[in-house]
C-alpha cells in the first residue's frame with residue numbers, strides 16, 4: 001500500500017472491491033492489538049453478552065438437542081459441538097454454558113453431551129479465557145475447548161484442549177454455531193442496483209496526512225470513503241447459490257446499494273464441509289432481514305466505535321441457506337439488533353420443540369426486546385423505587401453488569417425499603433455473585449454485594465463477600481475499612497484492629513481510621 005499524497009490528503013487505496021479493502025486488515029489489527037481491552041469502553045458488547053440473550057440461546061439449543069436425539073436416537077452417543085465465532089470477551093459463553101447446565105439439571109437431563117468451542121482469530125482472547133476463574137470449572141470438566149479460528153481463512157480448525165481438528169469424523173451430530181456481532185465485523189462485498197442494472201461498488205480510501213504513521217492510518221474513524229460503480233454483466237461469484245441472490249436483487253430492487261456478507265458466507269460454507277452439511281446457526285447482529293428493507297438505501301455507511309461495523313444483510317444469508325437446501329427464521333424487524341436462525345441439511349419446522357423455542361425466544365421475547373426494555377430502565381433508574389429495581393434485576397437474570405450501575409441507588413433506598421423487597425434482593429445475592437464474569441477495569445460485584453449486606457446489617461454475609469472480593473479488588477482502602485467495620489459489629493476486635501491498621505497504611509490521611517484504631521485498641525485492652 002503506497003500512499004500517494006495530494007495537498008494534505010493521503011490516498012490509501014483506490015477503486016477496491018470492498019471485501020479486499022485495507023479496512024478489513026486494519027480491523028483485524030485493531031482486534032489483535034487490543035485483545036480483551038477492546039471491550040473496555042470501546043467496542044459495544046453488553047447487548048450480545050448478557051445473561052438474558054444467553055438464556056434465549058440455551059433454551060433454543062436444548063430444544064434442538066432434544067428434538068435431534070428424538071429423531072436420531074444414536075445421536076446420544078456423541079457430543080453436540082457448539083461453536084462460538086468471534087467470541088470476544090467470553091462473557092456470553094460463560095452465561096450460555098451456565099444456563100444450559102442449569103436447564104439440563106432442572107429437567108433431569110443426563111444423557112445429552114455437549115462441548116462448547118470458544119473461538120476467535122486472536123490468541124490474546126484465548127489467553128484471557130484460559131486463565132478466567134469463571135470459566136475454569138467448565139474447562140476442568142472438559143465442557144469447553146478453544147480454537148484459534150480466522151473466519152477469513154480456510155485452515156484446519158484445531159481444538160486446543162482435545163488436540164484434534166474439527167472434522168466430519170468428530171462431528172457426528174450437527175454443529176451449532178453462534179455468530180454474535182461478528183457477521184458485521186468481517187468482510188462484505190458492496191453493490192448498487194439502478195434501473196435493473198447491477199453494479200459493483202468500489203471503495204477508495206483517503207485520510208488527512210496527520211492521521212498517517214509509517215504509511216499506515218492511525219485512527220480508522222478518520223478515514224474517508226469515496227465510491228465508484230462498475231457494471232457487472234456476467235456471473236459475479238461463479239457460484240450459483242450466490243449469483244442467484246444477486247440476480248434476485250437485480251430483478252426486485254429499484255435503486256439502492258446493498259452488501260453481501262461474503263466473509264461470513266465463505267466461513268459458513270467452510271463449516272458446512274466439516275459437519276456433513278448439518279449446521280444450526282444462531283446470530284444476533286444489527287442488520288436487514290426483509291427484501292423490501294434493502295431497497296432505496298444509500299451507499300453503505302461504516303460505523304466506527306474503536307473497530308468498525310456494517311449492517312448485516314441477513315436476507316442474503318437467509319437466501320444463501322435456502323438456495324443450498326437449508327432453512328431460515330428471521331425475527332420481524334425491531335429497532336436495533338435482530339436475531340436470526342439458520343439451518344443447513346434440515347428444516348427448522350421438522351423440529352417441533354426447536355420451532356416453539358425459536359418462536360418464543362427469537363420472536364416473542366427476543367434479546368432485542370429485552371435490550372429495549374432494559375435500556376429504558378437503565379437510562380432512568382434514578383427515578384425508580386426499590387421494588388421496580390428489584391423486578392428489573394430479576395428480569396435481567398441478576399446481571400452483575402446492571403447491578404453495578406444501580407448499586408448506589410439500591411443502597412440509598414434500603415432504609416425505607418419494605419421487608420419483602422429487601423429479603424427478595426438478599427435471597428438473590430448468591431445468584432448475582434454466581435453470575436460474576438470479571439472484566440478488566442470494571443468494578444467488583446462481590447464488593448458491592450458486601451456493601452448491600454453491610455447496609456442491612458448482615459455483617460457475617462457482608463464480611464464473606466468482602467473476603468471473596470479481595471482477589472479482584474486488591475489493596476483498596478475501602479475494602480479493608482469495611483471489613484474492619486463488620487468485624488467490629490461482630491465483636492471480632494482483633495481482626496478489626498488488623499484491618500483498620502491495614503486500611504490506615506493504604507490511606508494514612510484518614511482521621512476516622514486513626515480514631516477507630518485507638519477505639520479498638522482500648523476495647524481489646526478492656527477485654528484482657
Ligand SMILES: C[S@@+](CC[C@H](N)C(=O)[O-])C[C@H]1O[C@@H](n2cnc3c(N)ncnc32)[C@H](O)[C@@H]1O
Nearest residue numbers: 031045048086087088120121150151152180181
Ligand atoms: C465486535 S466483536 C464481537 C465479540 C462478541 N461476539 C460479542 O458479541 O461481543 C468481534 C470479535 O470477532 C473477532 N474477529 C474479528 N475478525 C475475525 C475473524 N476474521 N475471524 C474470527 N474472529 C474475528 C474479534 O477478535 C472480536 O473478538
